Amino acid sequence: MNTNNIQYYFAGIVLVALVIEIIWSKTKNKSVYNLKESLGNLGIFIGNNIMKPISLGWKYLVFGWVAEYHFFSIPTNAFTIILAFLAAELGFYWYHRLSHETPLLWTLHHTHHSGMHMNLSTAVRLNWIGAFVSPIIYIPFVLLGFSPEILIICITSGLFFQYFLHTEAVKKLGFFEGLFFNTPSAHRVHHGSNEKYIDKNYGGTLIIFDRLFGTYQxxxxKVKYGVTTGFYSNNPFKLNFLPLVEYFKGNWKREKQHIKENENTLDLKN
Structure with a gap:
């Protein structure tokens, strides 16, 4: 099976899952889809796919250049592939966490969180610039000697897994919750603008690093989706670039800052 066939195979799985979720939402009368928001998600998805050859080439360029200065030579075998997967997960956790806790990175990640509904189309609501920034977090692992190709495969497979986390169709999974792997329930929490849910559950495929670093919830x-400031836009260009513009104008804050300001305002009124 060549690379193109593999891509078509996974694209087919993604599309079938989306259709099944839409049918589920209609038969169960669940308001998990909004036409304008879904069209905005589609626009963002199209933009990312147009730039995909460039962003993927950028990953290979960065990792390839850094690999020339690696400290060790790690062979590729079953054990080191597992280690590379764990390294990719650790990198994703910290990049994801910094994307919430650092205002500049939050301007990029805000695109993903500004959706007011949780469905599989939300999974592809990813900032166009973010794909060029995220490889930086994985540079230490390339320097250690992990294969850039294996790391990219691990990162990509992790994103594929996360696609299926963006749904309300799968309820809590009992004892499985918070055990080892990330789940739709845990990721719904991550997308919540409820105060207790903000900055929680950063994991990609795994939830173990949230357990380890104290960010599991x-x-x-009931989850209130979106950001603390409410509806932002359905325009793909505004969703991708307006937060960055606001940041450089000095009008940008992360979620916990908004909550703190609202609390202070209520205190003054009282």
């Missing part, structure tokens, strides 16, 4: 109350 169970789904205990």
């Amino acid at each position: 169970k789904e205990t109350e």
